[in-house]
Amino acid sequence: MQVAIQGPWSPLFGRLTLDSIPYTNPILVGTFAVVAVIGLAVVGAVLYYNKLGYLWREWITSVDHKKIGVMYIIIGLVMLLRGFADGLMIRTQQAMAIGPNSPGVLGAQHGFLPPFHFDQVYSAHGTIMILFAATPILTGLTNVVVPLQIGARDMAFPYMNALSLWLTTAGAILVMLSLFVGDFSAAGWVGLVPLTELPFSPGVGVDYWMWAIQISSIGTTLNAINMIVTIIKMRAPGMSWFRMPVFTWTTLSTNIIGLTAFPVLGVALALLGADRYFGSHFFTAGNGGNLMLYTNLFWIWGHPEVYFLVLPAFGIFSEIIPTFSEKPLFGYTTMVAATFAIAGISWAVWLHHFFTMAAGPDVNGFFSVATMLVGIPTGVKVFNWMFTLYRGRLTFTTPMLWCLAGLFLLLLGGLTGMMLAIPAVNYSVHDSVFVIAHFHCMVLLIGAAMFAAVAYWFPKVFGFKLDERNGLMFFWTFVLATGIVFIAMFALGFEGQTRRLAYIFDPSWKAMLWTEEAGMMLYLVSIGYFVRMLYVSLRDRVPVAGDPWGSARTLEWLTHTPVPFYNFAVTPQVNARDELAWRRDHGLDKVQPEAFEPIHMPSNTGIPFIIGMLAFTFGFGLIWRIWWLAGFSLLAIILAVIIRSFDKNLGYELQPEEIADMERNLSLAGIVAEQPARTPLTEAEAH
Amino acid sequence: MAIQAPPGAGTRLFHPHFEGHDQISARTLGFWLYMLSDALIFTGLFVAYAVLNNPMAAAAGPIAPQIVNQVEGLWQTYAVLGSVAAYSLGTVALKSGNKGGVMLGIVLSILLALVFLYFEAHDLLGLLAAGNGPSRSGYLSAFFVLVATHGLHMVFGILWMLVMLVQIPTLGFSANVVARLINLRMFWQFQATIWVLVYVYVYMIGAF
Numbered sequence: 065m066q067v068a069i070q071g072p073w074s075p076l077f078g079r080l081t082l083d084s085i086p087y088t089n090p091i092l093v094g095t096f097a098v099v100a101v102i103g104l105a106v107v108g109a110v111l112y113y114n115k116l117g118y119l120w121r122e123w124i125t126s127v128d129h130k131k132i133g134v135m136y137i138i139i140g141l142v143m144l145l146r147g148f149a150d151g152l153m154i155r156t157q158q159a160m161a162i163g164p165n166s167p168g169v170l171g172a173q174h175g176f177l178p179p180f181h182f183d184q185v186y187s188a189h190g191t192i193m194i195l196f197a198a199t200p201i202l203t204g205l206t207n208v209v210v211p212l213q214i215g216a217r218d219m220a221f222p223y224m225n226a227l228s229l230w231l232t233t234a235g236a237i238l239v240m241l242s243l244f245v246g247d248f249s250a251a252g253w254v255g256l257v258p259l260t261e262l263p264f265s266p267g268v269g270v271d272y273w274m275w276a277i278q279i280s281s282i283g284t285t286l287n288a289i290n291m292i293v294t295i296i297k298m299r300a301p302g303m304s305w306f307r308m309p310v311f312t313w314t315t316l317s318t319n320i321i322g323l324t325a326f327p328v329l330g331v332a333l334a335l336l337g338a339d340r341y342f343g344s345h346f347f348t349a350g351n352g353g354n355l356m357l358y359t360n361l362f363w364i365w366g367h368p369e370v371y372f373l374v375l376p377a378f379g380i381f382s383e384i385i386p387t388f389s390e391k392p393l394f395g396y397t398t399m400v401a402a403t404f405a406i407a408g409i410s411w412a413v414w415l416h417h418f419f420t421m422a423a424g425p426d427v428n429g430f431f432s433v434a435t436m437l438v439g440i441p442t443g444v445k446v447f448n449w450m451f452t453l454y455r456g457r458l459t460f461t462t463p464m465l466w467c468l469a470g471l472f473l474l475l476l477g478g479l480t481g482m483m484l485a486i487p488a489v490n491y492s493v494h495d496s497v498f499v500i501a502h503f504h505c506m507v508l509l510i511g512a513a514m515f516a517a518v519a520y521w522f523p524k525v526f527g528f529k530l531d532e533r534n535g536l537m538f539f540w541t542f543v544l545a546t547g548i549v550f551i552a553m554f555a556l557g558f559e560g561q562t563r564r565l566a567y568i569f570d571p572s573w574k575a576m577l578w579t580e581e582a583g584m585m586l587y588l589v590s591i592g593y594f595v596r597m598l599y600v601s602l603r604d605r606v607p608v609a610g611d612p613w614g615s616a617r618t619l620e621w622l623t624h625t626p627v628p629f630y631n632f633a634v635t636p637q638v639n640a641r642d643e644l645a646w647r648r649d650h651g652l653d654k655v656q657p658e659a660f661e662p663i664h665m666p667s668n669t670g671i672p673f674i675i676g677m678l679a680f681t682f683g684f685g686l687i688w689r690i691w692w693l694a695g696f697s698l699l700a701i702i703l704a705v706i707i708r709s710f711d712k713n714l715g716y717e718l719q720p721e722e723i724a725d726m727e728r729n730l731s732l733a734g735i736v737a738e739q740p741a742r743t744p745l746t747e748a749e750a751h
Numbered sequence: 752m753a754i755q756a757p758p759g760a761g762t763r764l765f766h767p768h769f770e771g772h773d774q775i776s777a778r779t780l781g782f783w784l785y786m787l788s789d790a791l792i793f794t795g796l797f798v799a800y801a802v803l804n805n806p807m808a809a810a811a812g813p814i815a816p817q818i819v820n821q822v823e824g825l826w827q828t829y830a831v832l833g834s835v836a837a838y839s840l841g842t843v844a845l846k847s848g849n850k851g852g853v854m855l856g857i858v859l860s861i862l863l864a865l866v867f868l869y870f871e872a873h874d875l876l877g878l879l880a881a882g883n884g885p886s887r888s889g890y891l892s893a894f895f896v897l898v899a900t901h902g903l904h905m906v907f908g909i910l911w912m913l914v915m916l917v918q919i920p921t922l923g924f925s926a927n928v929v930a931r932l933i934n935l936r937m938f939w940q941f942q943a944t945i946w947v948l949v950y951v952y953v954y955m956i957g958a959f
Contacts, residue, residue: 293777297773335896338896637765637766639762652758652764709914
C-alpha cells in the first residue's frame, strides 16, 4: 500500500540524502552557524562547570511541576524568538520586493527570498507562534501557578506531566530541524488541501509540519487531562469551587477546550497522513476526496485553539489587575460565567474562518450570530476589569502595564473581530492583511499577558524580581512597535493587500510596508531590552520573600518565596476566596505552621525524557520514510511504557527535620538547589 | 460554605495530616477524560465517514451495501460483547481478591477479541485482494480508517491485558495493578461501545 514518491529512496536512509542538507542556501548556512555557536557555547558551559549530572538529575528527569513549567516557558521563549525571526523575514521581503524594478539578491528575483522559501517562512511563522511558542509558554505558566494556587503538592500525575513536556519538546525539535535537514511545509500553517497532498507537495516539508504538530499535540492533550484532574481532585481543604482564583478557573475551562479540540486536529492530520502515506483519498482533488472536510475538521480545532490561548490570558489579567488595584476582582461570579460562556461558544464558531467558501446564507448566518455572541461575555470581562480598576489604589508596575496594554489590544482586536463576524464584510477582506492585523492584535494580547505573567510570578519561582527599569523599556518599545506594525497593516488590508505575498505589485503600498518594517526594527530593540532585563536581573538578584508585591491576593503567595520544591510545608486550610488578602486583613498572613510531618514526594525518572526522544526519532523516521527507524522507535516507546509499569518505586518521604531545615534556609529547597539522593519507600513502609 | 467569614476560635490556618486525595479516584477520573478525548477522535472519524458516504465520494467504486457483511459483523459483535462480559466476570473475581478468576476472565476476553480480529482481518484483507483498498476511493478510505482505528484499539487492549496477565501474579493486587485493571475494564467497554456504533452506523444502516 506504500505510495510512489519522487526522488531517491534507500532502505537504510529512506529519502534522506546529502542533497537534503541546504548547504547552498546562505541564509540557512548562516543560521546554522549561529545556532551551532550558541549550541556549542551552551554545551561547553555545561561541561566546563560540570553541570551535566545536575542538569540530568534536577531538570531532565524532574517531575516537579514548577521545573517542568519553567522548561516549558524556556522552550516557548526560544521558539518565540525563532517565530519572530520568521516574521522579520516576511516583513523584510515585503519591504524589499515592491514593484517590477525592485532588486533581488541571494537567488531571488525580487527581495531576498525566492517564493518557495518565502512560503516556508510564513508557514513556519504561524505554526511556531501558535503551537510552539504561545501554547508551551501558557502551559508552562499554568503548570507553575495552578498547583500553588489551589494548595496542592504537585499535579495529579507528575510523571505524565514530564511526558507532556518531552513530547512537546520532540515536536519543537522537529520544527527546528526542518531548517537544516530538508525543508518545512510551504502550504501555510493551516495546511491548505489539496496543496498539502503528495502530488502538490512531494517533499518532506508537509511531513515535518504534520508530525511536529501531531506529536506535540499528544503532549498538550495529556497535559489537559492532568490539569483538569488536578483542579478537580487536588484542591486544599476549604478551597471550594467558588473560592478558586480566576486563573485556576480559566485554566480549567481552557483545558476542557484543549481536551476536546486537539483530538480533532489529530484526526485531520492523521487522515492527511493516510493520504500521503497510504494513498487514500480523504482530501485529494478527485477519486472522491473532499476538500471542505479537511477545512472543517481543521477549524473545528483551530477556533477553540484560539480560546485555548486567550482564556489563560484573561485569567492572568484577572489575577494581576486586582493585585495592583488593591481591590478584590469586580464581578468574580460573572467572570467565571463569562469564561465558560466563551469556552462554550468556542465550539460553534469555526466556520467564520471560511465564510467565503461556499456555505449558504443560512449556515453563514448561524456562524455569524454565534461569533458576535462571543462579544457579550468578553464585554462582561472587560467591564469587570475596568470596574476593578475604578477607584482602586493603582500601582503601575510592569505586569500591570502589560495587562493594561493587553486590554487596549483586546479592544482593537475584538472590535475588528466583530467587523469580521459579518459574512458580507468577508467578501471584501477575506485573506487580506486586515484579517492578519486583527488576529495579531489578539495573539499579541496573549503575548502581553504572557510577559505580564512572567514578570508577576518570576519572583515566586526564583526568589528575585525582574529588573523594573529594563522591563519598562521592553514594555514601551514592544507596545509602540505593535502599534506601528499593525495599525499600518489594518490600513493595507483596506487597500486590498492580500496575505502571503512574496512580491508586492502595487508600489503605492510602499510607505505603509516601510512603516511596518520600521516597527519590526523597534521590536528588535525591544528584544534587546528583554535580554538585558534578564541579564541585569540575574546579575543583581535582589532577594525577596513572601509576597514581594505587597498586595497579592491568592494562595500561591502564602508559601515561601522562592517556593520550596514541596510547595507547602503543611497543607493550608482555605478560609476565603482571596485567602492571602483575607489573612492580611485579619493580621494572620505571617502565621507559619509550628510542626511538620513527613511529606510523600514522587521520585524523579528518566523515562519521560527517553519516550520524548523516541517520539522524536519516530517522527523523523516517518518524515524521511526510514521505516526501520520509525518501527524501532514505536516498539521502543511501547516497551518503555511497559517497563515503567513494572516500576516499584513508590517515591520517598521528606522527613520533618529536613523540612524544618529547609524552612529556615530556603536556598536548600529552591528551584536551583541540588537535592541529595533519597532512598525510595519500600512497599512495607507505604502501608 | 461561605465565600468569606471573619476568623473565629475554630478557624484553622493549616491542615496537618491532610490525606490529600485518593490515587485510584484521580486515576479513574483521568482515564475518563482520556476516553472523552478518544471518543472525539472517533467523532471525527464518524464525521469523515458520514461526509464521504455518498456516490460522489465512492468515485464509481463500491459503497456500503456492496462491501459490508452484516452476518460476519454480527459474529464480530457477539465476540466483542462476549469479550467484555468475560472481562467483567473477571473483575467480579477481583472483588474477592481471586487472582485465578481475574486471569481466567482476561484470557477468555483475549480469546474472544482474537476471534473478532480474525473476522475483521478476513474482511479487510478480502476487500484489499479485490482491489477495493483505501486507495480506491474517498468512501473506502473512510471505511478502512474507521474500522481499522477501532481494530487498533483492540490490539492495544490485548497488549494491555497481556501485561496484566504478567503483573497480577508478580505484583499482586497492589494499588497500581488494581487501578490498571479498573481502567482497562472501562477501556474495554469503551471500545465495545465504539464497535456497536460502527456496526449500527456502517454495517446495518449501510446495508440498505
